[in-house]
Amino acid sequence: xxxxxxxxxxxxxxxxxxxxxxxxxxxxxxxxxxxxxxxxxxxxxxxxxxxxxxxxxxxxxxxxxxxxxxxxxxxxxxxxxxxxxxxxxxxxxxxxxxxxxxxxxxxxx
Numbered sequence: 001x002x003x004x005x006x007x008x009x010x011x012x013x014x015x016x017x018x019x020x021x022x023x024x025x026x027x028x029x030x031x032x033x034x035x036x037x038x039x040x041x042x043x044x045x046x047x048x049x050x051x052x053x054x055x056x057x058x059x060x061x062x063x064x065x066x067x068x069x070x071x072x073x074x075x076x077x078x079x080x081x082x083x084x085x086x087x088x089x090x091x092x093x094x095x096x097x098x099x100x101x102x103x104x105x106x107x108x109x
Contacts, residue, residue, distance in 0.1 A: 009044070027060060040067075042078070053087075 001013070006021035009029040017023055019037040029044035039054040040046075042061035050063070054071045057063050057078035065082045074080055 025061070 003019040010026040023037040024041040025044040059077040062079040
């Protein structure tokens with residue numbers, strides 16, 4: 001399914017969802033599939049993968065799968081089982097970050 005705006009799901013959906021806006025899975029909503037959206041809000045249940053800018057798993061919500069994201073919020077009593085992958089940029093090791101900071105400090109002096 002493709003949506004140009006936003007969508008709120010309170011029933012059961014099996015299949016892929018592509019949305020330019022916000023996909024909200026309500027408390028009684030269940031989705032099994034891949035979701036691609038600007039923002040995903042989970043109050044119900046998602047079993048699948050997601051590719052989004054922002055993901056929010058709210059109290060009572062459950063997400064099982066993989067999320068590719070830029071920003072994520074998981075409230076207390078929100079449940080996530082799977083893997084998280086941040087978009088863009090490389091996550092630096094602590095040693096690399098320390099070295100980069102030292103080099104910047106030396107350049108300022």
